[in-house]
Amino acid sequence: xxxxxxxxxxxxxxxxxxxxxxxxxxxxxxxxxALEPRLAVGCTATVAGSSYSMATEQARNAALISEIxxxxxxxxxAASIALATALQESALRNIEYGDLDSxxxxxxxxxxxxxxxxxxxxxxxxxxxxYNVLEKVPGYLDMSVNDAAQTVQRSGFPExxxxxxxxxxxxxxxxxxxxxxxxxxxxPEAVAAGLxxxxxxxxxxxxGGLAVLAPDVLPGESGTVMTFDVPGVHGWMLAHWxxxxxxxxxxxxxxxxxxxxxxxxNKAGTNVGWQPSDIATAGQVVITVAGGS
Numbered sequence: 255x256x257x258x259x260x261x262x263x264x265x266x267x268x269x270x271x272x273x274x275x276x277x278x279x280x281x282x283x284x285x286x287x288a289l290e291p292r293l294a295v296g297c298t299a300t301v302a303g304s305s306y307s308m309a310t311e312q313a314r315n316a317a318l319i320s321e322i323x324x325x326x327x328x329x330x331x332a333a334s335i336a337l338a339t340a341l342q343e344s345a346l347r348n349i350e351y352g353d354l355d356s357x358x359x360x361x362x363x364x365x366x367x368x369x370x371x372x373x374x375x376x377x378x379x380x381x382x383x384x385y386n387v388l389e390k391v392p393g394y395l396d397m398s399v400n401d402a403a404q405t406v407q408r409s410g411f412p413e414x415x416x417x418x419x420x421x422x423x424x425x426x427x428x429x430x431x432x433x434x435x436x437x438x439x440x441x442p443e444a445v446a447a448g449l450x451x452x453x454x455x456x457x458x459x460x461x462g463g464l465a466v467l468a469p470d471v472l473p474g475e476s477g478t479v480m481t482f483d484v485p486g487v488h489g490w491m492l493a494h495w496x497x498x499x500x501x502x503x504x505x506x507x508x509x510x511x512x513x514x515x516x517x518x519x520n521k522a523g524t525n526v527g528w529q530p531s532d533i534a535t536a537g538q539v540v541i542t543v544a545g546g547s
Contacts (some may be wrong), residue, residue: 290427294522297439297498299424306424310439310501312346313425315359315377317498318460320429322381323434325462329393330430335386336360337422338415339403347375360384360407380458383456429498431491435513435528440520441501448504448543450478452495456503457482457541460495464488476506477545484539492539507542509533 297313298305308316311459316337323333340346343361343425352361358380362368373379387406388394394402400416430435450471458467465488469480484492492545493510500508506517514531 258467259324259491259513293359295442295501296408297437298525299428299433299437300527301424301427301433301436304420304424306421308346308421308425310441310498312341313439313498314502315340315346315348316425317429317495318377319359319381320426321460321462321491322378323385323426324430324488325464326382326385326389328385328389329395330426330432331399332385332388333426333430334419334423335399335402335406336381337426338399338418339384339407340412341422342403342409342414343407350375429491429494431488431494434490434511436490437497438515438520438525438527439497439500440522440525441517442522444504444506444517444544446504447545448477448506450480450543452507453480453503453541453543456499458497459494461488461492464467465492469489473545474542476542477504478543480541480543481534482539482541483537485537489536489539496539496541504544505541506544507540509540510538511536 278477281346296307296309298307314409319336320333323330323336337346340359344352344359346359348359350357355363355365357371358374359377360380362374362380362383364371364374367384369379374383384406388402391397391402391405394405397405398416399419399422400413403415404412425437427433454467454469461467465484467482469482472479489510493508496505496508497515499505500517508515509531511534512530512532513528514533515528519529521528
């Protein structure tokens with residue numbers, strides 16, 4: 255009788271283990287299915303065959319930081335140093351808290367004369383404040399990214415910036431326009447109309463004095479089509495800015511120099527990147543903003 259009870263108990267334990275294991279598999283699959291679309295949304299920079307990814311919020315901030323370096327006439331390496339710094343300090347998010355009184359993308363401190371909290375929380379101000387110091391560092395272009403960043407920041411973790419160098423260099427190369435078609439984002443479908451005025455204002459901020467941006471605006475099948483004339487080498491810079499800001503601004507298509515990024519073909523889970531097209535010439539960036547439903 256005792257043997258039978260022991261066998262029955264063992265069988266019950268095995269059944270319970272099987273049920274728990276099955277539940278675990280179900281739970282893992284359910285969580286994976288729930289998280290997969292969200293985790294697949296983001297932006298990828300592909301340079302020299304290697305790809306690196308960021309969340310869309312990070313990519314938007316990276317775009318602005320990179321573009322400001324170009325506006326100032328600084329090389330892409332300056333943008334790499336700035337991006338590595340912001341990745342370490344704030345994970346490239348404009349946060350209003352930090353160690354002691356540190357705030358913003360670069361965790362600059364009002365008590366160390368970086369500016370007021372309000373100023374530092376303005377990404378344009380904080381990026382320029384960083385570059386103001388960086389360009390005064392003797393030989394910063396010949397330094398490692400880590401050492402140049404540390405010279406500006408004077409961090410208590412002086413080797414921490416090195417871990418972000420590859421990611422920072424890839425995004426800096428794409429966002430400054432040095433790598434054609436180097437940035438692509440996978441996004442959900444646009445669910446609301448974009449505002450062409452917001453796109454124009456953002457483009458003007460990104461380009462600064464590099465180009466006069468007064469786009470031709472016409473209705474199109476997918477929404478409002480905005481054609482920017484961008485002379486010189488800055489077309490890819492504006493095109494990549496538009497892709498990095500597509501989620502926030504309701505942008506559904508970007509074309510430049512015989513290539514098009516189509517949001518509907520770069521949905522979460524799919525990333526075909528830029529594809530050949532005949533929509534825009536080398537001197538144009540054509541941005542389509544989602545229309546109303």
